[in-house]
Amino acid sequence: MTALLEVEGLVKHFVAERSIFGRPTAHVKAVDGVSFTVEAGKTLALVGESGCGKSTVSRLVLRLIEPDAGTVRFEGRDLGALNAEQLRAFRRDAQLIFQDPYASLNPRMTVAQILAEPLALHALVPSARRRERVEELLRLVGLEPRFARRYPHEFSGGQRQRIAIARALAVEPKLIICDEPVSALDVSIRSQILNLLRDLQDRLKLAYIFVSHDLAVVKHIADRVAVMNLGTIVETADVQTLFATPRHPYSRALLSAIPVPKPRAKRSRIVLEGELPSALNPPQGCRFHTRCPYVIARCRTEVPQLLADSAGHSTACHRTAELPPPESIVPSDGALSPVLEKLVAAFGVTAEGTGRAGVGQVETMPRA
C-alpha cells in the first residue's frame, strides 16, 4: 500500500553569503538528503535541536519552498509535477499549524471570519451554510459556538491554538504539519492541546508531521520518530522502540537530556564534548563526529548511510553494531522505560534546575 506522503532525498541549501558581485560564496546546508514516509492516519515526529532543519523540511513538504533536489509524493503523485490546479487541491489536503497561533491569526478578523475564509476560498460550503459549519468547527475543537463573534486577542493561548486547529480543519485535510504546536503554551494546557490533536486524529483519520525539539512531548503523540541532526536523519523507528532502545549516540544524548520530574532523582545525562558544528560548514564524514563519544577514524571521513533492520529501525552510524546497549549508558538508577513513563505523566516540565541546556537540547562542552 502506498504511504500518504513519501519524501525521498530532499535537499535544500540556502545562500548564506555572496561576493560583492552577487555570487554565492557560502551555503547553509539546511536539509541534505532527507527521506521518510508518513502513513495515513499516523504521526511522524521530526525531532532535533534548533537549526537542524525541521522547519525547512516542513516548508519543502508543503511546497512553500522549492527543493534543490529530491521528491515529495503525496498519495503517489510527485508534487514537483503538479499543475497550478492540482497544487491548489494539494494545499487543501495538507495544512500547517504554527507554534505561535497569535501571529498566524489575523487580529482584525473575528473567529467566524477566520474560519469562513478557507471555506469561501476553496468553495467548500454554500454561503448560507457557512455559519453552521463555523459553529461545527468550533465544537470540534472544544470551543463554544458563541465565541465566533470574538477577536483573537480575547482568547487565551490555548484557545487561540484551538482556533488555528479549527481553521486547518475547515478544509478537511488529510495531513497537518504541526510545527512546535505546544511549545509556546503554558505547561498546564499543553496536554489539553495534545489530547485534542490525538482525538481529532482518531475521529478524522488525520496524519500529522509533528515537529518538535521536545522528546517528552513527542513520546505522547508520535507513532514514529525521525531524529534529525544538521540537515540529515540519523535514526528513525517506532516511538516505543526509539525510547526503549535508541541506537544512535545523538538520539541517546537527546533522550538523556529530557528533564527528570523529580529534582532529587539520580540521572545520567550524557554531556557531549567537542565542537558544536554549524549547518554553514558541517563536518566531513558523519556530521555528529565532532561531538560523538564513540568516534573512530572512519567517522571523520565516511558518511554513514541510514540503514534499516528487519523491524524498520534505521540508524546512520558506522558503529551501530558495536555500541553498548542504551541501558548501560542512560540511567544509573533503573531501566530507561520506567523513567520515561514518569516523564510522560509529567511531560512539559521545564529544563529549570536540570543543567545548562534547555529541553531537547544536548549539552555540549568544549573538549579539553
Ligand SMILES: Nc1ncnc2c1ncn2[C@@H]1O[C@H](COP(=O)(O)OP(=O)(O)OP(=O)(O)O)[C@@H](O)[C@H]1O
Ligand atoms: N531562508 C533562509 N535563509 C538562510 N538560511 C536559512 C533560511 N531558513 C533556514 N535557514 C537556516 O537553515 C538551518 C535550518 O533551519 P530550520 O529553521 O529549518 O531549523 P529548525 O530545526 O526548524 O530550527 P528551529 O527549531 O530553531 O526553528 C538553520 O541554520 C537556519 O539558520
